[in-house]
Amino acid sequence: MRIRVLKIVSTFVFPLMIVISCDRNVKSNGGVPSKVREMPANLESSAPLTSRPGPIEVTIEKISSEDFFSAEQHAKMNKPMEKITDFKIVQQKLAEIVEFEEQDHYLGIKKINFRNTPSVKNEVDLSECSFVSYFPSEDILLLECGHTMDVSFDLTTGQTTYETGNPNLVTTSPSGKYRLNKVYEGQECFYHFIQEKKNGKFKKIAELNEVFEMKTGKWLCVIEKEFWADDQTLYFGLVTQYKEGGHEYEFYGVKISEGKN
Structure with a gap:
């Protein structure tokens, strides 16, 4: 009898867990951001929200639209x-580094021979990617792959998309110390992160999506x-709804400061 009861309970609990987990990953398929979820009561506050030390x-x-x-x-x-x-x-610039395959309307990628790294595990099938841009100052190759998602490689270090981002979308602070970078993930949303320039290279120091x-x-x-208003202050508008007459936004200010150990 006890075994039978446990089976009945598990039958009802498992579908419930699926519903809860799926709700977290729902995205609009129409290219329009889903309406911003209501903030839980314990998070609703006008006070600034700060990440944990690091x-x-x-x-x-x-912030208000007027302040923005x-x-x-x-x-x-x-x-x-x-x-x-x-x-x-x-193709001339990256000869012997990138093996391209020229097609009728795009430039395909066959293989990448990284400068200082023997091999890198590819995040995607390169046969599904096409060349977009090459950024000589940072030695970054930007591709467009399945579902038009961004894929990029640092040809010197072998770092990939979620470290290198899309240089076409960066917004850099006045002195060049920090920058906001983005990755279009191929469905609707972007991955956003903050980078800091160290020893001549930009390195990821904060995942903005996670903190937000x-x-x-x-x-x-x-x-x-x-x-950026200055090296420590970033502003942006979060799109809450697309409209023909103009998008609707919520506005935010982001302050960056040295972490406390």
Whole structure:
């Protein structure tokens, strides 16, 4: 009898667990961010929210549209990175490093021979990828792969997408010490992270999606209008709904400071 009761209980618990876990990963298929989830009562606060101690501390504060647009007047211009998009030039530039395969309307990738790394485990099937850009100053190759997702490689170190990001989408602080980087993940949302320049290379120091969700209870899916006011202060608008007459946003300020050990 006891065994029979346990079987009945497990029959009801297992489907319930599936429903709960699936709810967390639901994304809109129409390219429109799902409506921002309501913040749990214990997280609802006007006070800034700070990440736990580490190499840096990230403080996130929701602000009014008036404060956002006032700060935007002092935004520092974001200079785009130099890049190569010409098929012929990039093949000459990366001869013996990247084995390309020229098709009718795109440049395919057969193999990558990293400069200082014997081999790198590919995150994707390179046969499903095509060349987008090459950034000489950072030796980063950017590709577009299945579902139009971003895939990138540091050809010197062998670092891959979630460390190198998409250099086309970076927003750099005024002195160049920090930058916001993004990766389009091929469905709807972006992965966002903060990098710091150390010894001439940018290295990831904070996963902004994780910090934002942990502190606000909301997805950091698509952000726009991002800018740095200074080396420690980043602003952005979180898209909550797309509309023909103009998107709807929630605005946030992010403060970066040295972590406490």
